Amino acid sequence: xxxxxxxxxxxxxxxxxxxxxxxxxxxxxxxxxxxxxxxxxxxxxxxxxxxxxxxxxxxxxxxxxxxxxxxxxxxxxxxxxxxxxxxxxxxxxxxxxx
Numbered sequence: 001x002x003x004x005x006x007x008x009x010x011x012x013x014x015x016x017x018x019x020x021x022x023x024x025x026x027x028x029x030x031x032x033x034x035x036x037x038x039x040x041x042x043x044x045x046x047x048x049x050x051x052x053x054x055x056x057x058x059x060x061x062x063x064x065x066x067x068x069x070x071x072x073x074x075x076x077x078x079x080x081x082x083x084x085x086x087x088x089x090x091x092x093x094x095x096x097x098x
Contacts, residue, residue: 001056002036002086003063007072008050010079017048023071028053031066036091051078054088056096 009017028035034055041050051072057063063083072078088096 005053007078008080
């Protein structure tokens with residue numbers, strides 16, 4: 001199952017985001033193979049204001065476990081998290097889904 005996660009940072013969280021970012025990247029590296037795509041949402045000035053991730057997990061519970069382990073969640077960087085089921089068809093031009 002694939003899921004799209006859109007997480008929006010709280011107000012004035014850029015300094016906190018940058019401080020926590022190394023732990024966030026390390027955490028994503030530990031779930032290697034699960035994270036199909038990830039990146040920062042940018043504001044008009046090109047500064048990060050949130051994140052988008054596409055995860056490929058066995059069960060919804062695995063997604064919830066990932067979010068519980070996410071340093072941006074623990075540090076209060078992400079204020080709003082939206083999760084949508086997704087049917088990923090291509091990754092780097094290679095067929096993945098149906």
